[in-house]
Structures are given as structure tokens and as C-alpha cells.
Amino acid sequence: MAERRSVILGTGSALPQREMLNAELEGIVDTSDEWIVERTGIRSRRIAGEGESTSTLATAAARRAIEAAGLDAGDIGLIIVATATPDHTFPSVGTQVQAALGVNDCVAFDVQAVCSGFLYALSVADSMIRTGAAEKALVIGAETMSRILDWEDRTTCVLFGDGAGAVVVGAETGDRGILATRLHADGRFRSMLYVDGGPSSTGTVGKVRMRGREVFRHAVVNLADVLVEVMDAAGLKPEDIDWLVPHQANMRILEGTARKLGLPREKVVVTVDRHANTSAASVPLALDTAVRDGRVKRGDLIVLEAMGGGFTWGAAVVRF
Ligand code: UT7
Numbered sequence: 001m002a003e004r005r006s007v008i009l010g011t012g013s014a015l016p017q018r019e020m021l022n023a024e025l026e027g028i029v030d031t032s033d034e035w036i037v038e039r040t041g042i043r044s045r046r047i048a049g050e051g052e053s054t055s056t057l058a059t060a061a062a063r064r065a066i067e068a069a070g071l072d073a074g075d076i077g078l079i080i081v082a083t084a085t086p087d088h089t090f091p092s093v094g095t096q097v098q099a100a101l102g103v104n105d106c107v108a109f110d111v112q113a114v115c116s117g118f119l120y121a122l123s124v125a126d127s128m129i130r131t132g133a134a135e136k137a138l139v140i141g142a143e144t145m146s147r148i149l150d151w152e153d154r155t156t157c158v159l160f161g162d163g164a165g166a167v168v169v170g171a172e173t174g175d176r177g178i179l180a181t182r183l184h185a186d187g188r189f190r191s192m193l194y195v196d197g198g199p200s201s202t203g204t205v206g207k208v209r210m211r212g213r214e215v216f217r218h219a220v221v222n223l224a225d226v227l228v229e230v231m232d233a234a235g236l237k238p239e240d241i242d243w244l245v246p247h248q249a250n251m252r253i254l255e256g257t258a259r260k261l262g263l264p265r266e267k268v269v270v271t272v273d274r275h276a277n278t279s280a281a282s283v284p285l286a287l288d289t290a291v292r293d294g295r296v297k298r299g300d301l302i303v304l305e306a307m308g309g310g311f312t313w314g315a316a317v318v319r320f
Contacts, residue, residue, distance in 0.1 A: 005177030006129040006169040008320060009071070009136075012064025013165040013288035014057045015275070016046040022158070029154035036158050041251025045161025045276035048144045055087045055096040057164035058142035061284070062097055065138065065166040068291075073101040076168070078137035079108040080125055082117025082280035084309070085144045086110060089199045093142065107134065113185070114193070115247055115308025117141055117280030118165070122304070122316055123181040129171050140166040141280035148195055150207040159249075160208070161276035165284025176299070176319045180233035182226055183314040189218065193309040219253050219307045223315075224260040227305055230315040236301065238262055243296050247306035248272035248282040257305070269295065279308065296320055 021044045022033035036042050048057070058081055066073055081093040094108035107128075113120040118141035125137040142164035149157045169178070192214050197206020223246070231238060238261045246254050248271050258268045269290040271282075278285055283304050290296040300320045307313035 002173035004130055004171055004173055006126040007172040007177040008167050008318060009170045010065045010067070010069025010168045011166065011284065011288040011291045012061045012066070012068055013163065013285045014060035014064070015163045016048040016052045016057065018047050018049050020045055020047045025158050028151060029157060031154045031158055040159060041272050042159065042276045043273045046163055047146045048162040052144070053087045054083050054085050054142045054144045055093045055100070057144070057162065058093055058140045058166070059097050059100040061142065061164035061166040062101060062138050062140055065168045069168040069170070071136065071168060073103050075136050076101070076103055076138050077106050078125060078128060078134035079103070079106060080111055080121040080137065080139050082111045082113065082121040082141045083143055084112055084114045084117065084279055085148055097138070097140065113308065113312040114310060115249065115277070115279045115282065116306040116310070116312040116314050118283045119181070119304060119306050119314035119316060120183055120312070122178070123183055123314065125169055126178045126181060129169060136168060136170040138166060138168055140164060141282070141284045143279040143281045145208070145277070145279055148205060148208055155212060156208050156210050159277050161278050163275055163278040163281045163285050165281050165288050167284055167287070179317045179319060180230050181314065181316040182230040182233060184222070184226060185310050185312045187310060189311040190309070192311065216250065216253065218311060219249065220256045220260070222307050222311065222313045223253070223257045223305050226313055226315045227257070227261055227303065230303070230317050234317040236317060240301055241267060241303050242300035243267055243269055243290060243302045245269045245283060245287045245290065245302055245304050247308070248275060248286055249277045282306070
């Protein structure tokens with residue numbers, strides 16, 4: 001019997017209205033467009049304004065993904081939102097999206113694995129679909145990182161942006177779908193990238209703190225390892241990949257990872273220049289960008305990966 005798989009039926013994304021160029025940051029902290037471009041590849045990012053929040057961006061991305069899938073919101077039985085910047089400590093952004101879409105009864109919750117959150121959420125949705133616990137799921141990565149940045153800290157505030165990306169996945173039997181996922185976490189490194197506040201510690205939201213150089217070093221190694229692992233699990237080789245859709249943290253990490261895999265740069269989807277690091281939103285945002293501009297086509301073999309705070313990291317191989 002053919003295997004039941006989770007197929008990506010549609011993608012969507014949403015960005016805040018306001019664009020912030022590197023030049024604007026020169027007036028906020030001691031930095032330069034030249035430093036930011038050279039060290040990160042970032043030229044611009046979107047910043048949420050009044051009336052825009054993680055849940056409004058998540059809902060807008062979700063609507064576009066549902067439309068692209070040719071479905072109605074009522075078809076969705078599972079909503080998972082990956083975010084580290086929820087509108088409220090509780091309830092989840094998942095339930096806010098559910099209410100905004102007018103879905104009366106479904107399973108809805110958030111997953112918190114920071115920048116790897118979308119990979120974690122996708123893997124959970126895939127498991128629930130393959131076991132029959134869900135038929136059609138919305139998997140969303142959405143963040144308003146700008147609200148937890150220290151705008152006086154040049155080592156972090158220039159790196160992040162806001163946005164949301166979503167996919168609708170549904171059960172099908174056939175060759176398409178999620179072929180393998182692999183997730184990892186190593187909490188020994190939790191102080192390398194963290195937020196210095198929270199409901200049960202300070203009672204405040206806190207700000208992002210990062211030891212960038214250490215995170216960079218681990219990212220290149222961990223991402224290369226998990227990509228080899230997930231490709232092995234799917235019985236595929238790097239040369240089979242049509243598109244690598246990586247977490248968009250730093251152009252140098254993207255290029256280093258592609259080089260380690262022997263993948264030409266033309267096969268790597270890059271949006272970090274326009275979106276900066278949007279944490280859990282970055283992979284689905286990059287995927288939707290590449291689907292809508294015609295690069296990623298039905299039947300392509302795509303590989304998704306991310307690494308972030310915790311540390312957490314993961315990857316997925318998908319026949320699109
Ligand atoms: O999404 C989760 C994963 N996150 C990441 O993957 C981020 C990983 N890390 C990185 O992308 C890079 O480490 C950074 C972009 C954060 C930093 O780049 P780097 O090449 O590792 O720079 P550095 O931290 O070694 O700093 C080099 C210099 C320092 O000055 P000194 O000590 O050499 O005098 C910094 O103070 O650059 C200075 N610097 C800046 N200068 C201008 C740091 N931030 C800035 C800035 N503008 N914004």
C-alpha cells in the first residue's frame with residue numbers, strides 16, 4: 001500500500017508595511033550599512049507598526065496559504081504556530097489565528113523552538129497527519145522580533161526583522177510530501193542566545209541577548225550535520241536537491257552550509273537581504289517567496305533547515 005504522507009498544498013506569507021533600511025539603523029546605533037551588508041548580507045527588514053502583531057501577520061499568511069491550496073478555512077483541522085513572540089503569554093497565537101479565520105473546532109497550539117520553530121512545528125504536524133490525527137493542517141511561523149530587541153545593542157538590533165510564513169499540509173498517498181524530518185536540541189548552550197526576561201522569572205518580556213560569534217560557529221557545524229542526516233534518512237544525496245530553503249540568519253552561514261554540502265549557490269533560496277532574520281518565520285517566508293516567483297515548482301526536491309536558541313536545530317526533506 002502506498003504510504004500516507006503530508007503534502008504541502010499551498011504556501012503564503014505576510015510582511016509588515018514598514019521597511020527599515022540599514023541607513024536608518026545608522027541613526028539609532030553606532031553601525032554602518034557597510035558593516036551590516038559585509039558581515040550579514042542584510043540590506044533591509046520589515047518592522048511591525050501599530051495594529052500589526054504576530055497574530056495579525058500569522059493570520060494574513062494563513063489566509064494566503066489556504067487560498068493557494070484551494071481550500072476553505074473550515075477544511076483545517078490543526079493549526080500550529082511556531083513563535084517566540086506571541087501577542088500574549090497565553091492564550092496561544094494558534095487560537096487567535098483560529099478565531100480570526102472563523103474555524104469553529106480544530107486543534108490549535110503554539111510551538112516554541114525560536115528560529116527552529118517552523119521545523120519543529122512542521123515535524124509535529126507531519127507526525128499527526130501520518131498517524132491520522134489530522135487530515136489538513138496549517139503550519140505557521142510568525143514573529144515580531146522587533147518588539148523584543150534592545151534598540152541600543154548594535155550586536156543584535158541590526159540582525160532581526162518581522163514577518164510570517166505559512167503552509168497548508170494535507171494527507172495524500174503518493175510520491176510527493178515530507179520524506180524525512182530530523183530535530184535536535186542541546187540546552188547546554190541556552191545562554192548563547194536567549195531573552196533576559198519572562199513570565200516566571202522577571203515577570204517582564206525581556207530583550208534578546210546573543211553571543212553571535214559562538215552561535216555562528218555552532219550553526220555552520222550543526223546545520224551541515226543535520227542536512228547530511230536528513231538526506232540519509234530520505235535515501236537521497238545532495239546532488240538530488242533542487243532547492244535548499246535555509247533559515248535566513250546570515251548570508252555567510254547560508255553560503256558556508258551550501259559549500260559544505262557541495263551545493264551551488266544558485267540552488268539556495270536567499271531572502272536574508274530583504275527580510276533579515278525573522279526567526280521562526282524565516283523558512284516559510286523564504287519558501288513562499290520562491291514558490292510565488294516561480295523558482296520552486298511542484299515535484300521539486302526541497303530541503304528546509306534552521307538553527308536557533310536553545311540550541312535547537314532541524315531539517316526536513318520535501319518532495320514539493
Ligand atoms: O537565528 C539564530 C541564529 N543566529 C545566528 O545565526 C547569528 C549568528 N551570528 C552571526 O551572524 C554573526 O556572528 C554576527 C553577524 C552576529 C556578528 O558577526 P561577526 O563577524 O561574528 O562579528 P563579531 O561579533 O566578531 O564582531 C566583530 C566586530 C566587533 O568589534 P571588535 O570587538 O572587533 O572591535 C563588534 O563590536 O564588529 C563589532 N560590531 C559591529 N560593528 C558595527 C558588532 N555589531 C556591530 C554593528 N555595527 N552592528
